[in-house]
Amino acid sequence: MTTRDQFVGEARTWLDTPWQHQGRLKGLACDCVGLVLETARALGLIDFDFTNYERRPDGVSLREHCNRLMHPIPVAEAGPADVLLFAWNNSPVHLAIVTGPETIIHAFAINRRVIEHRIDERWRAQIAAAYHIAGVE
16 A cells, blocks of 8 residues: 555655656656656556547546546545646646645646645636545555
C-alpha cells in the first residue's frame, strides 16, 4: 500500500517540471495526465499509459479514461492523493492531484509548468468529478 502522504510527496517531486503535451519525464516535460500517471507509476500503482488524446483532451474520452482507471468518489470526499477532473466550458479536460484540504498540484499549460496552489472559488466551480487511485490508503 501507498500512503496519501507518499503519493503527494511523489507528485511534489514534479514541481516546476515544464508543461508539454503528453510529456512523461520528471524535470523535463509533463502534462496534467502525465503527472497523475507517472506519480502512480513511480509508486508501483499502475503499469499502463494512455496518450490517445489531443492537446485539449475531449472531455468525454478523458472522463471515460478516469472512470475506467480510477474509482469515482463524491467531490466532497476528495482528500490528499485523490484526483480532481476539471471542466472548462462544461467539458472535462484537466486533471489535478489534491495535496491538502484546499490545495492541488497539476501541470498547467497556462503556467507552462507543474504548480501547486490553493483551490479558490473559481477553481472549485470547475470541478466536474473526483477519483481515488487503487492502492492509496
